[in-house]
Amino acid sequence: MKFSQKSIFLILSLCILCVSLPAPSFAGEEKKEEKKEEKKEGGEKKKEEKKEGGEKKEEKKEGGEKKKEEKKEGGEKKEGGEKKEGGKEGEKKEEKKAAPKRTYEGIEPLFYLDSKRQPYIEPFNEKGEDKYYLCRGTVGEWYRELLTKDMNTLADKLGMEHVTGKTCAMRLVPTEKPPKLPIVTVEFYINSDVMKSCVLGEDCPQPRFVIFSVKDRTLYRTYILSDHKKHIYKEFCLDNKSEVLDETSCWKHFEDE
Secondary structure: OOOOHHHHHHHHHHHHHHHHOHHHHHHHHHHHHHHHHHHHHHHHHHHHHHHHHHHHHHHHHHHHHHHHHHHHHHHHHHHHHHHHHHHHHHHHHHHHHHOOOOOOOOOOOOEOEOOOOOEOOOOOEEEOOEEEEEOOOOEOHHHHHHHHHHHHHHHHHHOOOOOEEEEEEEEEEOOOOOOOOOEEEEEEEOOHHHHHHHHOOOOOOOOEEEEEEEEOOEEEEEEEEEEOOOOEEEEEEEOOOOOEEEOOOHHHHHHHO
């Protein structure tokens, strides 16, 4: 078959059209696929951002929980400290309760004497019939402190020097009155030199002593304070509560009643 030039031209133009027509459809599909991929990538990014945001929130939650736990621990520590303090105070209270208060009878005897008013130790000095014993071992420690305190309180009234409870002696003076029990006397001294002078020597410039007497089953004390240089000689009668009953001896006080 023979084709004319026009028919050949038409065939070629149709072929060119067939080749060129599919190209735009592929380009659109590629663009659509690119958009889909971009959307997918955007969605994945958003999801990742959401996940990161969720992780941050979880971190915040964990941080908050840690702070709460630290606060709780701090509170528990404080409570523990309060319990310890409370425990110490409780122990102190128990100790105070356990320690008995000193009364007239005291936590130990007033004197360490037998039924005949004789000490359980040997005298360290004798003057005639009078016997001298050290306060340690014959006078209860708490009672010696009480006697010293009362003696110094009276000395303040007279403007006299204080005595020390460490340098003192018990003197027993015998008596013929029934039941022939010796008179108990406790002598106090300003210092050891004065004690030696009064007990071992002949001169006692500042005699300070307490004479004990019993009336109606109650112990009374006569305090005698003197100073030869200042010409002071004073007597006081005190009851078992350290109250001054009279400015004279107890036996004189009861005779005048």
